Amino acid sequence: MIKCLLLSTALFCALAGNAQISDSLAFKTISDQVLTRGKCYEDLKVLCKTVGNRISGSPQAAKAVEWGEKTMRETGCDKVWLQPVMVPVWKRGEEHLALKFSATGDYEDVPMTSLGNSEGTGGRLLKGDIVMIKSFEEFERMDKASVEGKIVFFNYRFRQDFPNSFPGYGDAVKYRWQSPIIAGKKNPAAIIIRSISTGDDDYPHTGSTRYEENGPKFPIVAIGNKTADKLEMACLNGGTMAAMKTNCKMDGTALSYNVIGEITGSTKPNDYIIVGGHLDSWDIGEGAHDDGAGCVQSMEVLRTMKKLSIRPKRTIRAVLFMNEENGLKGGTAYADSALARKEKHILALESDAGGFSPRGIETTMSKKQREKFKKYAPLFLPYGVYNFDEEGGGADVSPLKKQGVVIGELLPDSQRYFDVHHTDNDVFETVNHRELKLGAAAMTMFIYLVDKNDLLD
Numbered sequence: 235m236i237k238c239l240l241l242s243t244a245l246f247c248a249l250a251g252n253a254q255i256s257d258s259l260a261f262k263t264i265s266d267q268v269l270t271r272g273k274c275y276e277d278l279k280v281l282c283k284t285v286g287n288r289i290s291g292s293p294q295a296a297k298a299v300e301w302g303e304k305t306m307r308e309t310g311c312d313k314v315w316l317q318p319v320m321v322p323v324w325k326r327g328e329e330h331l332a333l334k335f336s337a338t339g340d341y342e343d344v345p346m347t348s349l350g351n352s353e354g355t356g357g358r359l360l361k362g363d364i365v366m367i368k369s370f371e372e373f374e375r376m377d378k379a380s381v382e383g384k385i386v387f388f389n390y391r392f393r394q395d396f397p398n399s400f401p402g403y404g405d406a407v408k409y410r411w412q413s414p415i416i417a418g419k420k421n422p423a424a425i426i427i428r429s430i431s432t433g434d435d436d437y438p439h440t441g442s443t444r445y446e447e448n449g450p451k452f453p454i455v456a457i458g459n460k461t462a463d464k465l466e467m468a469c470l471n472g473g474t475m476a477a478m479k480t481n482c483k484m485d486g487t488a489l490s491y492n493v494i495g496e497i498t499g500s501t502k503p504n505d506y507i508i509v510g511g512h513l514d515s516w517d518i519g520e521g522a523h524d525d526g527a528g529c530v531q532s533m534e535v536l537r538t539m540k541k542l543s544i545r546p547k548r549t550i551r552a553v554l555f556m557n558e559e560n561g562l563k564g565g566t567a568y569a570d571s572a573l574a575r576k577e578k579h580i581l582a583l584e585s586d587a588g589g590f591s592p593r594g595i596e597t598t599m600s601k602k603q604r605e606k607f608k609k610y611a612p613l614f615l616p617y618g619v620y621n622f623d624e625e626g627g628g629a630d631v632s633p634l635k636k637q638g639v640v641i642g643e644l645l646p647d648s649q650r651y652f653d654v655h656h657t658d659n660d661v662f663e664t665v666n667h668r669e670l671k672l673g674a675a676a677m678t679m680f681i682y683l684v685d686k687n688d689l690l691d
């Protein structure tokens with residue numbers, strides 16, 4: 235009996251060892267395919283250079299949907315379709331900001347961007363004294379009279395002490411996302427924020443903001459770090475003023491689409507694994523890292539499986555979500571449809587943190603699932619991918635979480651993302667073809683491994 239047990243244990247270990255060897259060979263094959271014959275970089279170039287930026291509800295977003303459908307078909311996957319989704323429409327229009335850095339100086343035009351969903355000045359010139367405030371805590375302590383009718387400058391710096399830039403983003407982004415709600419209580423004329431940026435430069439960064447429902451609405455704009463540094467010094471001496479003219483506004487809703495492609499599963503076709511990125515971008519730059527990269531990487535996963543004749547047990551879908559940036563309507567519509575159709579999703583992976591070298595994948599795996607997965611984690615080391623400990627997942631796949639789906643997100647190297655994120659500088663030229671492809675390879679490996687070894691069952 236004991237002998238028999240020992241023998242079967244040895245046999246099991248040998249088999250398990252072989253499984254790891256075959257997985258590591260599969261990883262190398264996947265890596266070779268993506269690095270030498272992958273098309274995601276070329277796909278990204280077409281998206282960035284022929285479509286360009288593509289905010290939800292715009293003609294460019296409609297063009298991006300056409301591009302997505304065509305490119306998805308070219309992966310050779312089994313099925314491609316469009317999923318309708320109503321999206322909010324926000325229009326920017328012309329915009330200007332001039333600052334007076336001293337009581338006696340002249341106004342100087344500075345680089346600026348309105349925040350997404352912001353109200354404009356309606357094309358009128360809005361002028362006012364600037365009140366510099368470093369934090370919400372400081373703002374709360376101020377009396378209403380010292381803020382009312384003034385232009386509030388939230389001068390909160392992106393913390394540079396986190397080795398990974400995402401916690402710094404998480405810390406600072408509230409000054410973009412919540413300023414109108416916090417400051418609205420004291421009726422400012424407008425808000426200027428220091429951009430949520432790691433960049434040692436003067437690129438202003440846009441991104442979503444929001445107002446208190448039925449609360450006051452006023453313009454909110456961002457300036458780059460260099461201008462913010464100069465304004466900070468000037469504010470210490472007093473006499474600073476701003477003059478802004480913006481035309482942005484919300485403009486109803488429009489019909490748009492998520493683009494979906496799938497490889498039908500061989501033995502468990504009614505179990506779904508999805509991989510995705512978001513097709514919309516802000517209306518400046520080219521949306522290369524955010525999130526053209528995630529879209530082309532997700533399609534590369536399907537292409538790689540087809541090219542290598544990998545037949546997954548489960549159905550693998552690539553989803554190009556619409557409207558992540560200012561509404562999350564695509565992610566919500568996908569999750570609603572999955573629920574209505576009773577589709578059993580076991581994993582939803584997103585890439586929306588830039589097309590940089592992959593370092594890991596964060597997930598919401600249970601402790602037990604994570605322990606099971608961790609035995610396979612060393613297979614990723616030759617590809618520089620080691621971090622599977624973080625808890626989290628992408629925004630577009632987050633609505634699936636409450637259906638009990640394990641969600642996840644690719645974790646690329648984070649050092650450069652918040653230099654270009656939501657700026658004119660998020661262009662194709664800032665994406666490296668090897669880094670982008672390695673990310674696509676890591677996503678393919680992860681999905682291959684989870685599916686083949688039933689890691690989330």
Ligand SMILES: [Zn+2]
Nearest residue numbers: 524525558586
């Ligand atoms: Zn994004």
